[in-house]
Structure formats: structure tokens, C-alpha cells
Amino acid sequence: MARAGLTVERVVVAGAELADQVGFEQVTVAAVARGFGVQTASLYSHVKSSHDLKTRIALYALEELADLVADALAGRAGRDALGAFADAYRDYAARHPGRYDATRLRLDAETAAASAGVRHAQMTRAILRGYDLTEPEQTHAVRMLGSVFHGYISLEAAGGFSHTAVDARQSWDWIIDSLDTLLRQGGARPTA
Amino acid sequence: MARAGLTVERVVVAGAELADQVGFEQVTVAAVARGFGVQTASLYSHVKSSHDLKTRIALYALEELADLVADALAGRAGRDALGAFADAYRDYAARHPGRYDATRLRLDAETAAASAGVRHAQMTRAILRGYDLTEPEQTHAVRMLGSVFHGYISLEAAGGFSHTAVDARQSWDWIIDSLDTLLRQGGARPTA
DNA sequence: CCCGTTTGCCTAAACCGTTTAGGTAATCCC
């Protein structure tokens, strides 16, 4: 019986590719097994469960994305860094929709703490260091940036912006410019 | 054989309640049937498929939320309206997590066009009329507001903000204040 | 009020994905 040469890594990568093709939701132990021409039960030597498989795909995508973002950020600061940061996320979501979805899988606290999610948060804070914000404000700003990018990308992926004539790219740029403006003046703080 | 008196509406409402209890993902034709003490197959006279059930729950939640938002908005304008609008969403998500999740179900174009999603967009535009924005800017701003609220609520629900000491409510208020400030000055348009 | 129609719910059965248990054969290491 010729072996397919499965390993956890190969299974996870195959799962990630499958996610991009058919959607993260549709990634199933059985479907991945079919891709390898192998019995479903055979994969259970490599992954504990369907949920385990999905979690591993999520962690993999999180790493991959963090690497790309780190690259995009190298040597940039201010509005330039903010734009590169945002574009890295948006590009990844466009190129790898399934993996990007995986990225949003709810992880339990300890798994999350050990994941590349931490690097994402660090990079966001690094960008904000280019602006002049007090401590609680910086946290608010981290949350705001996460919300905007995350929200925009989901809504765009869900087709939420395709009904209007205005180009999504223009809105994206306008939003980034606005955030930059806002952060430069220290956020809400203006009517002081 | 005593009839349970099922109708599409009762099935959908039961599905929505179940979603709030166990999560939208876990809503299944079989589970709803169990709730009625009825055979699974019986529900298929009322709902075409599992996907059809979920779509109907989504449309129901979208209507309900639009009604609440409309109420919250009545007689308000400016920062006041913006805050009430945002809080209506956040409250709904907190009170009915399953239904809020349903709200984000990917709908095909025609279903979306016939849904209460249209009212949501109209209300967002109504708020923005209180600020002085040119036409393309208004569309950008609609997208930005949608992104922020949507993104923030998802991230908060996913537990993304629970690792830091800073209170989520404070961030929320800071973000709304910031958006208000930003919109009052016309968005990105600063260095003119 | 009774008969025909509609409709609400049923049983049966096929299909698919998940998961566990236990087995066999290929490969690795000494």
C-alpha cells in the first residue's frame, strides 16, 4: 500500500489551500482526506479532530500573515506605515480568503496567547508609536485600527460594497487618510 | 397525533432563540425540531433546507435590529445620533449574540437587496447628513462607520479585548468621539 | 354534517461527515 507521506504540516497546508478554494467553513477532515486520496479516518493520526484541524489552519494563517505584515512594515513610519500595514491585510484577505477567514477563528485564551496574534498586536502598537498618544489612548487606537481593518475587509468580502458605484479602493484610501489625520491630532481630544 | 402548530415564523423565531443560546453555527434543523418535540423531517415542510433556515433567521434578525436602531435614532442628531446608533448595534450584539451573528450571514445579491440591510444603510446615511460631507465622501464614511462598528463588535465578541486592562466601554466611547471629530472636519480633507 | 382537499406531521431510508477501535504493512534504527 503506497503511502501518501502525510504529516501534520502537509495536512494543514492542504487544508489552508482547500480553504482558499472552497471557503474555510467547508474545510472538513473528509475533504482534506479526499485531496490526498486517503481514507478519512487516516487523518486522525495527524489531527485530533475537525476542530483541531481548523485551529491549526488558523495558527498557520496567523503566522503567515504576521510575516507578510512585518515585511510590508520594514523601514516605514507614519502614514506610510499605516497604509502598508492596512494594505498587507487587505491583500492577504483578497489573495487568501479562506486563510483570512481562518484567522478569525475563535481561539481559547491560552492558544491565542501562544499564537502569532501577539505579533499582530505588537506591530499595531509599533505603528502607533509614530503618533503622539497617551497610554489609554494607544489601547483605544489599537482597538479602533483592528476594528476598521477587520470590519472593512469582512464587509468587502461579504460583497457589502459592491452595490454602490463608488470604488472600494478609493474608500479604503480615504479611510486610511482619515485615520492618519485623526491619530496625528491625538484622537478624540480636540475640543479641549 | 396532536399537532405542534408549526409555521415558518414559529420555526424561525425558535431558531433565533436557539442561536442566542448555543450559537448561530450550532443552529440545525434537527436541533430546532427537537425543541418542538417533532421529527426532523417535519420541518422540511416549512423550510427548504438547513441553509434556508439560516437565511430566514438572518433576515429576521436584520429586521429586528433595524427596528431597534430606528427607535434609538428618533429625535437625535450629530454626535448624539452617532452614539445612539452605535450603542444600538452593540447592545443588540450583547443581548442577542446568536442573532447578531446571523446578521452577518453572506446573502446573495437579490436576497440582500430585498432585506432590511437596505434600511441599515439608509439610517447610516441619515446620520451622516448631519455632517458636512460631499457625495463620494459620504459613501466612504458609510463604509467606515460600518467597518468600525461591525469590526469592533466582532472582535469584542471574539474576546479580542479581554486580555488588556483598559475597559472596552471606554475604548468604544473614545472611538465614537474620534469618529465624530473626524466627520465634523470632513474626514481626510485636512491638508487642503 | 359529511366529503374532498389541503396541510401538518409521520416513517423510512439514503447520504455524508465525524470519530473511535483495532489491524496490517511499510519503514527506521540498532
Next chain:
DNA sequence: GGGATTACCTAAACGGTTTAGGCAAACGGG
């Protein structure tokens, strides 16, 4: 070359989905 490990298998239970076909309750008209 032999013993341990690894990769993959078969078998089987379980649960959700969905279709087909049936019976009985409710309903409306004569």
C-alpha cells in the same frame, strides 16, 4: 534482520441532512 514505530487501512457507531411517500387532522363548501 528483528523489534519498534509509523502510516495507513477496515469496520462501525453516531448524528445531521434531505427526499419520498403516507396517514390523519383541520377546513371549507355543498
